[in-house]
Structure formats: C-alpha cells, structure tokens
Amino acid sequence: MTTRLLMATVLFCAIGAAGTIWPSIDRYTATTVLAQQPAPVDEFVPIDQLPPQDQLPAAPLLVTAYAFVVLMLFAYVVSLAKRLGGVQRDLERLQSELKHTGRS
C-alpha cells in the first residue's frame, strides 16, 4: 500500500514537472527549428535568380548529351564499317579460293 502510494506520488510529480517544463521545451524547439529554416518564398522565383547553391549548371549536362550522341553514332558507324569490311574480305578470299579449285 505504501509502495503504491509512493509510486503514485512520484508519477503525479513527474507529470506535473513535465507539464511545467514542456511548453518551454516546445517553444525552444520550435524557435530553433524555425530559425534554421530558410525564409519562406511567397512567389515564383525564376531559375536564374535562385542562389548559386540551388542552381544546377546546365552546360555540363548539355555537353555530355551531345558528346554522347556523336560518340555513339561514330562508334556504331565504325563498327558497321569494320564488320562490312571483314565480310567483304572473307567473300573475296573465298571466291578466289573457289576460282583456284575450279568451283564457282
């Protein structure tokens, strides 16, 4: 019985203390968090007026895209020309072999 009474008293004091301290903790937290956030934006900001840290440079993306297109097409044309050349050589070799052996 005494133990239960003691526990209830401790719990009551703890709740009371928390109720007293909580608003100040809450106020402190809210103030700190708000202070750390950037000022709210209430209208549209054009992309070129954004602060530098928020801007992503377009030129590297554009250069990469065009370079990729050129390299990809060039590589494919070279690969196709090589394959065509290889088959053409094989054809000529085989045709001359067949001619030498008297078959056509």
Added chain:
Amino acid sequence: MPKWFVPLAVVCAVMFAVSPVLIANAPYESTMGLVQKIFYVHLPSAWVFLLGAIVCGIASARFLFKGDPRQDRLAWAAAELVVVFGIITLVTGPLWARKAWGVWWQWDVRLTSSLMGWMVSVAYLLLRQFGGPGSEKLAAGLALFGMANVPFIYISVNYWRTIHPTTSVVPTLPTSFGLPLWFSAIAFLLLFVLLLRMRVRLEEQRATLDTLYLSADA
C-alpha cells in the same frame, strides 16, 4: 550499294554539319534555359527509335507469314538501330531531366514503356546472336511485341499522369524552336535510312558468304 546511297550520305552529312548552327541560334526556352537544347537530339532520336521498332515489327510479320529471308534481314538490321537510337534517347532524356525535373529518372509510363521497348530490341538481338537455329522466328515474334509497344509509348503521356511533356507540345512549337527540331529530325531520319541500308547490306553479304561456304563444302 544503291545509286542513291552516296548522294543521300552527302546530304545527311551536310545536314548534321548545319544542325548545330541552327540549334545554337534557337532561342532559350523561358523556364528551362540552356538545357532545353538537348530536346533537338532527344526527340529526333526517340522518333527514329520508334520508327525502327515499327520497321522491325512489320518486316518480322512479313517474314513470319511469307517466309521471305530479305524481310528477316531487314528486321535484324532495324532491331540493331532501335538499340542504338534507343540508348541515345534513354541517355539524353535523363541528362535533360536532371536539370528540368530535378531527378535523373522517373518510373512514369512514358519512360518505363520506352525502356521496355528498348529491352525488347536488346532481347531480339541476344536471341539472334545466341539463340541458335530457329531463333529467327522466335525473334520475329518478339519484334511484334516491340512494335505493339510503340503506340502505347506514344500516347501514354496523354492518358496517364506524368511529368513528361505530352504529344501536343511539338505541333504548337513556334517556328524558332520548330525549325531546328524538324531539321534535326530529317537529319536523323536520313541517317537511319543510310545505316539501315548499310546494315541490311552486311546481312546480304553474310548470306552470300554462307552460300559460298556451303558450295565450297559440297
């Protein structure tokens, strides 16, 4: 090679030389700025990618129903070009999206269906390369699915919620944006025709070589 090949190659080369000048002189789009200029290669390559899938599908259907080996060669050539122009589309798109949307990729319907279309063509090529005898008919069936995906890719942006621009953008473009786009599109189309002819020629030569090997063995 046919007579038209060299003159067309010259015209195509001139167009690819002039195209960057037109693109550089095109005005900046008001919200995206410089990065929007990726549009002039992204969209033509995407169109050619879809065109290649249609050519591959039609040629495959003709091969399946008529058994014409020339159609099979055309389908194989077109499938390879679908992979080439598809990868250009799928690489230039994310480079543009990174700046315009803030992300490299979105699993939205246009992007996902385009990736699927590209993967079908990769599967077609793998099947032709490693599938062994009889794989040409399996691959032709696969190409039909690749072709069936094309209208879905095209109209998907009009029916599903997406951040990708809809199909109504191009018809409403002002001349200053439209001229470099259509010029670039024609250059890509000519390149597609030329590469397709070269690739078909490769398959024709291979077929001749096979016939010669068979006659040499006989």
